[in-house]
Amino acid sequence: MAYVAVESDERLEEGDSKVFAQPPEGNIGDRSPRESQGRGYISDAANASFWNVDYYQHHFDVDTKTVIFRCINTLNPFSPTYTSAHLTPAPDLYGPFWSLTTLIFTLFVTSSLAHSVVSYLSSSPVEYDFALLSTAVGLVYAYGIGVPVMLWGVLRYIGISEGWAMGEAVTVWGYGMFVWIPVSILCIIPIALFRWILVGIGFAVSGYFLVANIYPVLLSADQKPVRLLIVLIAVLHAVVALLFKVLFFSYYIETNIGPTDPVANNVMARMVP
Amino acid sequence: MASAPPTATTQYIQADDSDDDLNDEDIPGFGAGTPLLDTPDKGKGRVPDHLASPGIPPPVVSGNINSSGNPSKSPARQSFGGVQIETRYGGIDTLDEPITATIGRDLLSIYNKLVQVLYPIRKGSSREVLRDWDLWGPLILCLMLGILLSVNAPKDQSLGVFTSVIVIVCVGALVVTIQAKLLGGRVSFFQGLCALGYCVAPLDIAALVSCFVRVIYVRAPVAILAWAWCIWASANFLDGTKIDPQRILLAVYPLLLFYFILAWMILIQ
Numbered sequence: 001m002a003y004v005a006v007e008s009d010e011r012l013e014e015g016d017s018k019v020f021a022q023p024p025e026g027n028i029g030d031r032s033p034r035e036s037q038g039r040g041y042i043s044d045a046a047n048a049s050f051w052n053v054d055y056y057q058h059h060f061d062v063d064t065k066t067v068i069f070r071c072i073n074t075l076n077p078f079s080p081t082y083t084s085a086h087l088t089p090a091p092d093l094y095g096p097f098w099s100l101t102t103l104i105f106t107l108f109v110t111s112s113l114a115h116s117v118v119s120y121l122s123s124s125p126v127e128y129d130f131a132l133l134s135t136a137v138g139l140v141y142a143y144g145i146g147v148p149v150m151l152w153g154v155l156r157y158i159g160i161s162e163g164w165a166m167g168e169a170v171t172v173w174g175y176g177m178f179v180w181i182p183v184s185i186l187c188i189i190p191i192a193l194f195r196w197i198l199v200g201i202g203f204a205v206s207g208y209f210l211v212a213n214i215y216p217v218l219l220s221a222d223q224k225p226v227r228l229l230i231v232l233i234a235v236l237h238a239v240v241a242l243l244f245k246v247l248f249f250s251y252y253i254e255t256n257i258g259p260t261d262p263v264a265n266n267v268m269a270r271m272v273p
Numbered sequence: 274m275a276s277a278p279p280t281a282t283t284q285y286i287q288a289d290d291s292d293d294d295l296n297d298e299d300i301p302g303f304g305a306g307t308p309l310l311d312t313p314d315k316g317k318g319r320v321p322d323h324l325a326s327p328g329i330p331p332p333v334v335s336g337n338i339n340s341s342g343n344p345s346k347s348p349a350r351q352s353f354g355g356v357q358i359e360t361r362y363g364g365i366d367t368l369d370e371p372i373t374a375t376i377g378r379d380l381l382s383i384y385n386k387l388v389q390v391l392y393p394i395r396k397g398s399s400r401e402v403l404r405d406w407d408l409w410g411p412l413i414l415c416l417m418l419g420i421l422l423s424v425n426a427p428k429d430q431s432l433g434v435f436t437s438v439i440v441i442v443c444v445g446a447l448v449v450t451i452q453a454k455l456l457g458g459r460v461s462f463f464q465g466l467c468a469l470g471y472c473v474a475p476l477d478i479a480a481l482v483s484c485f486v487r488v489i490y491v492r493a494p495v496a497i498l499a500w501a502w503c504i505w506a507s508a509n510f511l512d513g514t515k516i517d518p519q520r521i522l523l524a525v526y527p528l529l530l531f532y533f534i535l536a537w538m539i540l541i542q
Binding site: 056057059060062063064065067094098101102105108109112116127128129130131133134 | 426427430433434437452455456457517519520521522523526527530533534537538541
């Protein structure tokens, strides 16, 4: 008789013995990291490889209200859980990723809405710029995911922050960008001063969230100059805020002052062979 | 030496030196047998009882070359280097029929699936809705949407628009399916892609209407209606994936975004 390898036996031997244990509990206290929120989901994260979907499952272990709470919490600097809401019980990747994606789409939609409102008010024909969508994608993902990963890499290289996971870095940046969504919706209004004030508020709120969360990590370094990194982060944030304003919220009403110039148009026409 | 016909209780006989007449295949149990199908996501989202029963009999996978044996229409899953692959088996010998019959059958199947997705039947059997997934339908719908949108775009941007639409549909369907899996839903990967691709169909209709009608007061309601229809059809599909009710909004939200951006691109043509 030949032996047929039963793969399920191997799975039973390794891994969490909690698999057979008690029924799912609702207690927050004795939640094991593997058993997600007492719901009976057993994640196979130990057995999964990097390319398997299960490897990432514990990053998405959140409910709707948790995500919404974390998003709204970034708007209120005085809340007691300002620096901890997105980390308890574990940082998630759902909020940051969809926050960034929503931001991209909001920027594109509000920008084209602003363009059409302005064109309607100045009675000129509308030509939408679809390239704005790809610009938005590049800018937001590079800043929201690329910069935290780079910062995490730099800190790892320097040797501090052994306890700061890459997921936490991305979480901070992702939730921090949430404030730009209401800002961009309000920026449809084509008044220049109003837009600059809004962008300033957005910069301040999201910048403060970033600084409040990153500075404690930088403080844990032995070398003093590492704290200057926070200046670099603030400068980068200011650059991104400026880019948002200039790229997406620059549509203003053009009105003709004075009579139309009959010569100018013809000059151009004659110069073209 | 005389060999008795092998029965179910035949033990494995120690081979002699003169075993020329011993046929290996006649010995029951000799050889690898049917390999167990790899199901890497076995543990996900199931109660502990499942993992306690390892002795699941391996499902029979028999693919006959002459295809006159088992015509099984269900997608067969195999594991190839740790990656799960699903293939479809037609069950009929398709080499000799005229081309119109082949294409006609595929078109009919696309049409059937379209109807199933867009007008889902509420009776119990509807959960089997897209077992027989295919990606031709979503491809055709996606290309149609891209063409309709890029035809009316400004001249220098029409290629960009076409590219954006294709990329958004492909990447969007991928991301939403993976997201649903990550949130704990039990959805097969290609089935998810197929369903989300088919749900783009109402937006195709809206794009067609928007091609010809320029009045915003007609295009806006049509686009919004098409968007709502898409969401309803794909939420129906997500219903069957048994995601926890407290997270269902998290799974539906990416759909809202995904179809909204397409509807927006239709609106601002």
